[in-house]
Amino acid sequence: MAKGMFVDTTICTGCKACQVACKQWNGLSAEPAHFGKRPGVPYPVADNFTGDSYDNTGTLSATDWRHVRFIEQIDESRREKRWLFSSDSCKHCSDAGCLNACPTKAIVRTDLGNVVVQQETCIGCKFCIPSCPYGVISFSEETGTAHKCTLCNDRIHNGLGTACAKACPTGSIRFGELADLKKRADARLAQLKGKGEKARIYGYEEADGLKVFYLFADRPKVYGQPEDPVVPQRRLVLCSLVTILTALGVGAAALVNFRERLNGRDEEESHES
Amino acid sequence: MSPEIIQPPEWAWYYIAVYFFVAGTSAGAYFIGAMEELFGSGREREVSRAACYIAFPLLILVPIPLIADLGRPERFWHLFIYNQGGYPYLNLVSPMSVGSWVLLIFSVCSLLSFLDNLVADRVISFPLFSRYYNRIPRRLYAVLGSLAGFFIAGYTGVLLNVTASPFWAATSPFMGALFIVSGASTGAAAISLYLIWRRRNSGGEVERLEAFDRVVMVSELVLIALLLVLAGRTALPLMTPPFVAMFWLGTVALGIAAPLWFKYRSRRHPFGDAPVLAHYLCILAGGLLLRISLLQAGQL
Ligand code: SF4
Ligand code: SF4
Numbered sequence: 001m002a003k004g005m006f007v008d009t010t011i012c013t014g015c016k017a018c019q020v021a022c023k024q025w026n027g028l029s030a031e032p033a034h035f036g037k038r039p040g041v042p043y044p045v046a047d048n049f050t051g052d053s054y055d056n057t058g059t060l061s062a063t064d065w066r067h068v069r070f071i072e073q074i075d076e077s078r079r080e081k082r083w084l085f086s087s088d089s090c091k092h093c094s095d096a097g098c099l100n101a102c103p104t105k106a107i108v109r110t111d112l113g114n115v116v117v118q119q120e121t122c123i124g125c126k127f128c129i130p131s132c133p134y135g136v137i138s139f140s141e142e143t144g145t146a147h148k149c150t151l152c153n154d155r156i157h158n159g160l161g162t163a164c165a166k167a168c169p170t171g172s173i174r175f176g177e178l179a180d181l182k183k184r185a186d187a188r189l190a191q192l193k194g195k196g197e198k199a200r201i202y203g204y205e206e207a208d209g210l211k212v213f214y215l216f217a218d219r220p221k222v223y224g225q226p227e228d229p230v231v232p233q234r235r236l237v238l239c240s241l242v243t244i245l246t247a248l249g250v251g252a253a254a255l256v257n258f259r260e261r262l263n264g265r266d267e268e269e270s271h272e273s
Numbered sequence: 274m275s276p277e278i279i280q281p282p283e284w285a286w287y288y289i290a291v292y293f294f295v296a297g298t299s300a301g302a303y304f305i306g307a308m309e310e311l312f313g314s315g316r317e318r319e320v321s322r323a324a325c326y327i328a329f330p331l332l333i334l335v336p337i338p339l340i341a342d343l344g345r346p347e348r349f350w351h352l353f354i355y356n357q358g359g360y361p362y363l364n365l366v367s368p369m370s371v372g373s374w375v376l377l378i379f380s381v382c383s384l385l386s387f388l389d390n391l392v393a394d395r396v397i398s399f400p401l402f403s404r405y406y407n408r409i410p411r412r413l414y415a416v417l418g419s420l421a422g423f424f425i426a427g428y429t430g431v432l433l434n435v436t437a438s439p440f441w442a443a444t445s446p447f448m449g450a451l452f453i454v455s456g457a458s459t460g461a462a463a464i465s466l467y468l469i470w471r472r473r474n475s476g477g478e479v480e481r482l483e484a485f486d487r488v489v490m491v492s493e494l495v496l497i498a499l500l501l502v503l504a505g506r507t508a509l510p511l512m513t514p515p516f517v518a519m520f521w522l523g524t525v526a527l528g529i530a531a532p533l534w535f536k537y538r539s540r541r542h543p544f545g546d547a548p549v550l551a552h553y554l555c556i557l558a559g560g561l562l563l564r565i566s567l568l569q570a571g572q573l
Binding site for chain 1: 278279280281282283284304305308309312313342343344345348349351352355356357362364366367368369370373423427428430431432434435436437438441442445446447448449450453454457481482484485488489492571
């Protein structure tokens with residue numbers, strides 16, 4: 001019964017309807033500006049905005065749960081060029097780094113497979129933030145808690161699709177049963193490959209499968225996604241083992257130094273007496 | 274990996290790195306004291322006593338920075354009780370969750386040791402319990418406490434290693450090891466400073482502590498080298514001005530290498546009191562700067 005989304009970036013037009021729909025449905029305010037000084041500029045500048053016409057927010061954040069990335073590719077001779085768009089959000093990983101890290105059970109998975117932050121439980125420890133391999137989940141100074149896309153938890157539990165998928169005019173974002181979406185993705189991939197285009201699915205293997213997965217026309221890096229994302233908790237066993245071994249080593253050093261010398265001293269003393 | 278997309282948690286160094294340092298020193302002091310108690314002859318108890326007098330008072334400070342750094346400090350108890358179910362919650366794959374619980378165990382053990390020493394030194398007394406005094410399972414909580422102490426000193430490093438932040442991820446799996454070793458060394462320095470303060474810094478026990486500390490500090494240098502090799506390009510921030518001062522000058526040169534040289538040197542040519550005192554302070558400062566550097570280098 002797992003639900004998810006398939007984002008076919010090859011038919012995205014960069015209209016940002018999804019970004020607007022997300023803000024509206026989830027009642028998200030504008031990202032608060034963080035002003036700072038920039039050399040040579042006499043007035044304070046909002047550092048967290050790009051100031052670019054197409055993409056002012058630049059990244060996902062606590063109030064931007066969707067972000068459309070604009071990628072201009074121009075070859076060296078400036079003859080060939082293409083413009084790629086990709087609408088990004090939380091991937092609702094099957095093995096979610098953020099969920100694994102949370103010490104309070106604020107982050108949970110619902111029966112539909114989506115990962116949500118329970119605002120009334122989150123303590124704002126911020127551990128989930130570096131634990132997401134995709135840099136998605138973000139901290140809000142305003143609420144003192146972590147925020148991210150919920151896969152429209154309220155809508156999907158009432159039989160509706162996500163707001164972004166609903167708003168998308170080209171069908172680039174599709175919401176549905178994971179199995180159906182995969183069929184659609186495979187068909188589209190075969191079609192593109194048949195035309196000789198370079199295309200790939202991103203999200204079948206990563207983190208045991210991303211519930212929100214993508215069709216890319218270039219390497220994931222180009223779209224700002226990690227090439228080999230690792231669920232960070234998979235290092236836990238090795239790290240713990242090495243740390244335990246070190247503790248044993250320190251214990252052994254203590255044993256040698258605290259006991260042997262003592263024995264040596266005992267002997268010396270018995271010699272003297 | 275495309276590192277640029279991983280978000281830093283923006284943990285404030287003056288809370289979190291200071292917590293790493295204080296908890297590491299407290300835990301280091303405690304396990305040194307407990308092992309002296311367990312392995313030593315029991316004739317000299319200055320080191321283990323000093324350890325108990327250091328571990329608990331330092332530990333009381335610990336919740337302050339930890340809670341202050343939360344976005345919602347008033348909800349800190351959610352770390353122990355799931356607020357929507359009302360039952361205790363432990364997440365075994367989250368070092369932060371396990372660490373919170375072990376911190377609780379460690380506090381109890383170090384409180385018991387602290388009280389025990391106060392009673393032994395006749396600072397306080399519990400007339401009602403005096404009959405049971407000899408039946409207190411001291412060895413039991415010394416063992417439990419030193420296990421918890423090792424955990425507290427090391428888990429903060431593991432916690433950093435199991436994130437996606439490029440520097441912290443690349444230094445896996447040795448950050449926990451480095452933090453344990455550093456905790457042992459700052460713990461030993463804290464004990465020595467306490468003994469100087471109480472004018473009890475002489476005798477075989479202190480010599481043994483010094484010998485232990487030399488081994489520990491050499492391994493600390495080895496681990497730092499290993500960490501940097503593993504980190505590769507992700508360690509580049511450590512080459513920028515503030516980190517050169519903090520990490521290379523503060524931690525490596527003045528905090529470890531110089532005190533280590535001093536320790537070997539003073540075996541043959543004893544120095545005066547002031548340099549001895551200063552070199553312990555250097556070790557402590559080095560330990561703090563180590564935590565600040567490694568925390569901040571992962572949060573740029
Ligand atoms: S993409 Fe990040 S925030 Fe979303 S479920 Fe995966 S780990 Fe969590
Ligand atoms: S910030 Fe909130 S959601 Fe994130 S790990 Fe901490 S308690 Fe969990």
